[in-house]
Amino acid sequence: MTDQRDDDLLERLRRANPVPAGATAGRRLTADADALFADIVRERIPPRPHRRRAVLIAVAIALLLLAALAAFFLRREADPKQPASAACYSAADIHARRVIFGVAGNDPRTACAEQWRLGNIGSGPLPDFAVCVLPNGLQAVFPGESGSTCDRLGLKIAGSGRRDESTFSFDLGLKIHQQCFDEAGARVLVREQLVANGLANWEVLVRHDRPFGRKFPCADVSIDIPARTVTIVAIPDPFASVPPG
C-alpha cells in the first residue's frame, strides 16, 4: 500500500519534470553546439596526469640523488681521515697549549713530531703520539699512548680507531714469518713496526729460557696488548727441509 503510494508519488514527480526527456532534443544539431565542439577540440590535450606524476617523481628522485651526492662529498670533505689541518698538543690534556698546522694528507704524528723537534710545542725527548678526533672533527695529536690517551680524554681515536694495535700485530706477524730473523734482526723489525704504528713506548723483551742457537735459530713474537709488550721467542727454523723418516 505504502509502496504503491510511493510509486504514485514518483510518477507524479516524473510528470512534473520541468525539463522532461526530449525537451532538449536536437540541441546538439544547432550551430551553437557545433561551434562549441570546434572550440573545445582546438585546445591541445594536456599530457596524462600520471605521466606528469611520473615526471615529478623522476625529478624528485634526481634531486634526492643530488642531495645524497652532495652530502657524501661534504662528509668526505669533513672526514678526519683526510683532514686539512690538525692540532698538536703539548700535553695529554685538551686544555694544554697547542699548535694548529696543516697536514695536507700526511700523518699528523709526523708533522707534530716536527713541531716538537723545532721546540714549538714541547721539549725533551720525542714522545709517542696519540691521534684523537675533537668534537668539531679536527684531528688532535697528544703526547701519549695511542689507545688509552684518547679514551682518557673522552675522544674518539682518529682514522681507523683502535686498529693501531691490531694493524701492528698483523703486520709484524706477516713480516716475521717471511724469513728467518735472528734475535738482532727481530729486535730491529719489531721496533720499526712499533714506531710505524705509533706504539714506540711499548717494551720489547726476549725470552731467555730458550736462547737463540743452532736448534732454535729463528724468531717468532708473542704480543701482549694490555701489557704493551712484544716478546721475541726463539723457534726452530721453519724454512729448513725436514729430513725424511
Place this chain on the structure above:
Amino acid sequence: MVDQADGHLVQQFKALYDRTYDRVSAFVLRRGFSEHETRDVVADTYMTLWRRIRDLPDDSTLADAWVFGVARRTIANVRRSEKRRGRLAERLFEQHHVDSPSAPEVPDRILQVLAELPRRDREMLQLSVWDELTHAQIAHVVGCSENAVAVRLHRARKALRRQYDAQIGGRGTS
C-alpha cells in the same frame, strides 16, 4: 590545432558529445539555471571532459555517467562562486516554470515538496526520476557504491512521502 596522434581522441570525444549533449543540457536546466547560464555550464563541462578525455571509461554507460559527474561538479563550482545561487533549492519551483518551455502549465505542488527536501535526498530523486540514470550511473556520478545509491534512494522516497503528507495532510497523491 589537433595533431594526428590526438585524432582518435577527437573521434571518441565527438561520439560522447553527440550522445550526451542534449541530456546534459537538460540536466543543467533542471538544476535551475537559465538558458544562458546553461550554455556556459555545458561548455565548461565539455571543456573539462576534453582535457581529461584520456581518462574516459571504455564502457559507454559509465562514460555517460562520467559526463554527468563532471557536469555535477561544474554546477557545484558555479554555485560556490555565485552566492546568489545559495537559495537555489528554494527557488527551484518557480525557476523551472519561468525558464523551461516544456514545463507543465499548472505548477505541481510536488515540486514545492521536492524543493524542501534535504539536498542529498533531492539530488537522488532528480538523478533517478528526472535524469533517468541507473543506480550504477548514479553511483558513478556521486562517487559511492550502487548499494549506497539504493539505500539513499529508498530514504529519499520515504522523505518525499513524509514531506508530501506533511504539506498536503496525507490526503492522497492527487
